[in-house]
Amino acid sequence: MNIAIIGFGSQGRSVYEFYRSRDNQITICDKSTPDDLPSDVQTQLGDNYLDRLDRFELIFRSPSVHPDQIVKYNDKNILAKVTTNTNEFMRLVPTKNIIGVTGTKGKGTTSVLIYKMLQAMNKRVYLGGNFGVPPLDLLRENIGPDDYVVLELANFQLIDLKYSPHIGICLLFEPEHLDWHGDVNEYFYAKTNLFRHQMSQDIAIYYALNESSKRIASTGGGRLIPYYKSPGAFEAGNHIVMDGLPIVDISEIKLLGKHNWQNICAAITAVWQIDKDTNAIASVLREFGGLPFRIEFKKEINNVKYYNDSFSTAPTATIAAMNAIEGEKLLIIGGHDRGLDLSTLALEIKKKEPELRKVIIIGEARNRVAKNLDQVQFSNYLISDSSDLTEIVFKASEIAKSGDSLIFSPGFASFDMFKNFEDRGNKFNQALLSL
Numbered sequence: 001m002n003i004a005i006i007g008f009g010s011q012g013r014s015v016y017e018f019y020r021s022r023d024n025q026i027t028i029c030d031k032s033t034p035d036d037l038p039s040d041v042q043t044q045l046g047d048n049y050l051d052r053l054d055r056f057e058l059i060f061r062s063p064s065v066h067p068d069q070i071v072k073y074n075d076k077n078i079l080a081k082v083t084t085n086t087n088e089f090m091r092l093v094p095t096k097n098i099i100g101v102t103g104t105k106g107k108g109t110t111s112v113l114i115y116k117m118l119q120a121m122n123k124r125v126y127l128g129g130n131f132g133v134p135p136l137d138l139l140r141e142n143i144g145p146d147d148y149v150v151l152e153l154a155n156f157q158l159i160d161l162k163y164s165p166h167i168g169i170c171l172l173f174e175p176e177h178l179d180w181h182g183d184v185n186e187y188f189y190a191k192t193n194l195f196r197h198q199m200s201q202d203i204a205i206y207y208a209l210n211e212s213s214k215r216i217a218s219t220g221g222g223r224l225i226p227y228y229k230s231p232g233a234f235e236a237g238n239h240i241v242m243d244g245l246p247i248v249d250i251s252e253i254k255l256l257g258k259h260n261w262q263n264i265c266a267a268i269t270a271v272w273q274i275d276k277d278t279n280a281i282a283s284v285l286r287e288f289g290g291l292p293f294r295i296e297f298k299k300e301i302n303n304v305k306y307y308n309d310s311f312s313t314a315p316t317a318t319i320a321a322m323n324a325i326e327g328e329k330l331l332i333i334g335g336h337d338r339g340l341d342l343s344t345l346a347l348e349i350k351k352k353e354p355e356l357r358k359v360i361i362i363g364e365a366r367n368r369v370a371k372n373l374d375q376v377q378f379s380n381y382l383i384s385d386s387s388d389l390t391e392i393v394f395k396a397s398e399i400a401k402s403g404d405s406l407i408f409s410p411g412f413a414s415f416d417m418f419k420n421f422e423d424r425g426n427k428f429n430q431a432l433l434s435l
Helices: 012-020 067-071 077-083 085-090 107-120 135-141 184-194 211-217 260-270 278-287 315-324 343-351 366-375 389-401 423-431
Strands: 001-007 025-030 042-046 058-061 097-104 125-130 147-152 167-168 203-207 223-227 234-236 239-242 246-248 296-303 304-308 331-332 355-363 381-383 403-407
Touching: 001 012, 012 025, 012 085, 012 135, 058 343, 058 403, 067 077, 085 296, 085 366, 097 184, 097 260, 107 125, 107 147, 107 260, 107 278, 125 135, 147 223, 167 184, 167 211, 167 260, 184 211, 203 211, 203 260, 211 223, 223 260, 223 278, 234 260, 239 260, 246 278, 260 278, 260 315, 296 423, 315 331, 315 343, 331 389, 355 366, 366 381, 389 403, 389 423
Parallel strands: 001 025, 001 058, 025 042, 097 147, 097 167, 125 147, 167 203, 203 223, 304 403, 331 355, 331 403, 355 381
Antiparallel strands: 234 239, 239 246, 296 304
8 A cells, every 4th residue: 555654753653663564655754854764665855745645545644734734735635545543543443442531631641540540440451642652553562352442632633533432531621722723613623523423322521610521522422421520520528529439538639739630530430431449549549649741749959849840831731730839939931922811820820929939931922921910910020031941940949948849830832942841841850950
């Protein structure tokens, strides 16, 4: 078969590894020149990487490439040949026990919680998707018909998803990635594809306090179950409760922040449809402290605690981090400006005064952030023009006093100064080593 792979990131490489041992001719199409191009492929690189795709029988779109980009350089019928790593996995996987997680924030944490809870219940379970392992790579693990697969799925995977999982979960929905989608309606539509092909025997779980989440989950024919209210899991007094049973005392939960209670309730509601092992669920909640770069405590230096929240790419995530860390604190925010509304962030920062002693603003968005803080009369900020995160962190450490927490929670995308949020988070960790 004559196959094109558009974009040679991790998911494109996964497609190559899956198909290269078969009787296929593979062409890598990429705007840049990847460092590790295989020797057994043809290439179409540079500005014309999307030209003349009609000559291929099958075209794999990497998540970073919007379908509209492909149509722009080809006939609109070209999309009939376009698939993705996720679509191909869903077509080929031998189990129907697929759990898909989407939403604006919390997908990774919720997916890992479900994965760990099912593991604690002695289920054979696999984790992949946008987070971690590309879906096609999972097929090398000899997945059986009774096994479970948890997929974290972002809008980039969902925009042309042709299959829906048996259990779909929609977390809190808020406008994001509008620089990729163009408008919030397309972003919303992408999320609905997780549920669009569900049948009556399937399950659609949604965040009860978010009307958009409910509308997204209602797109298909799955049985609707809310969380954060009955009959799903919810907070009641000092416990997380499911079906009238106290699952765990909130004081025992290792994950920081009340926002994570939403993720916990979503995960409990999902695994409850499979197994009602309260001991297994509670054990995970007492032990799992979160993913890297998600309000991650790194170290304490001179009685100042340092937290790495580089995964924070939207203002709501920064607000959650501020609320999760108690006591006096300093905050480093800023990054690539996608034009998101900053008024709520500014108001929440103002509310934290005087507990929030100083905000250090960095990156492309720094002047707009400062303008919004001025509008709410918050003046305890410092604008940094530096692009050296080590220098920025050192300056923040000089301002910090004993007993403070310093939270690196940018609230913006990373692309102005870094490759991605992982690169940004690693640079922050490196900066801490120099203190």
